[in-house]
């Protein structure tokens with residue numbers, strides 16, 4: 001049986017990427033640090049992916065097992081040696097932590113086989129695989145790096161499926177939205193995986209996804225949180241003001257995307273509407289706290305709020321609604337989120353402009369910062 005190794009047996013790992021490999025005839029070895037999930041994968045060897053619809057259709061995902069990256073290094077190295085694909089869905093901040101083990105796996109593999117391995121990071125981050133590749137190379141000697149050529153390939157990708165936090169402690173089953181899109185950038189001819197689309201140039205796809213799905217979701221999460229910190233995304237969309245704000249913000253990112261990539265304006269508008277409808281799915285029960293999680297990452301210079309604002313400004317386009325979304329993100333003070341707490345401390349100690357400089361790379365006296373501060377004071 002063909003083998004896939006997937007780092008991160010969480011929501012996207014089990015509910016999306018691992019499920020596609022299993023449906024394509026692969027055995028999937030999930031590598032994680034959560035013993036409870038790993039033990040269950042090895043014990044039950046299957047789980048259900050349930051669709052968040054009124055019919056609640058489900059798919060059984062079979063041929064799965066689990067390894068602990070902290071306790072089973074040798075087994076992970078062996079699994080990497082035998083795999084055709086190595087994928088991740090663990091969060092961009094964790095990539096540097098798994099790179100040393102992947103490097104050991106690759107070093108061992110290239111001594112044993114000339115078979116090709118395809119590495120794809122499935123994270124909400126532009127060029128996530130390039131970042132992972134960089135971290136892996138830092139852990140390899142020159143001779144091994146040279147041996148990777150024509151044997152280990154690294155492809156960037158964009159992943160789109162909403163998978164909320166699961167309220168089913170003790171179960172491997174995952175509730176997911178029916179929609180999904182996995183776009184992988186490569187010019188190679190690679191083994192087929194059901195549901196994977198191949199493109200030669202990822203930039204328009206990942207920017208369209210990140211600056212529509214993730215920007216829109218972030219706007220709802222941060223404004224929804226300000227209204228009621230215990231609410232869900234679909235509940236927040238019952239507020240006409242929030243709906244209007246999402247539409248205006250996606251109008252701004254849309255204007256940038258249309259200009260930058262020559263998208264058809266009508267088609268892009270339909271894409272926006274389809275996405276807002278996905279957000280309204282009440283079966284997902286997706287909390288504003290999950291979607292707003294890790295605000296330091298989400299306020300990063302290349303992420304879903306700041307990058308489109310900077311690009312829109314450069315292109316002479318409107319960015320005031322994006323500035324409002326940034327301001328709302330700066331007010332996200334959910335006390336179970338480490339990054340939110342850190343952000344609030346930064347703001348308290350040094351002020352909004354200084355926090356924006358440090359987190360988003362925006363100059364303290366830039367026009368965007370000025371606009372964000374105006375919105376921040378109004379929202380506060």
Ligand SMILES: NC(=O)C1=CN([C@@H]2O[C@H](COP(=O)(O)OP(=O)(O)OC[C@H]3O[C@@H](n4cnc5c(N)ncnc54)[C@H](O)[C@@H]3O)[C@@H](O)[C@H]2O)C=CC1
Pocket residue numbers: 007008009010011012013031032033034069089090091092094097098122123124159160161162163164
């Ligand atoms: N949930 C969603 O709807 C979507 C998430 N994504 C992206 O997918 C990635 C994963 O997100 P989720 O699945 O939602 O997160 P999650 O928190 O459900 O899953 C992450 C998994 O990684 C594991 N992990 C953490 N540190 C690890 C380490 N050092 N070694 C091995 N495993 C480790 C955790 O135990 C957990 O099982 C993120 O980059 C996210 O932005 C992308 C599209 C959709």
Ligand SMILES: O=P(O)(O)OC[C@H]1O[C@](O)(CO)[C@@H](O)[C@@H]1O
Pocket residue numbers: 124159160161162163213214215217218290291292293294
């Ligand atoms: O997973 P992140 O980057 O923390 O952000 C949450 C976002 O990612 C998703 O989980 C999937 O794209 C969305 O639900 C949401 O926009």
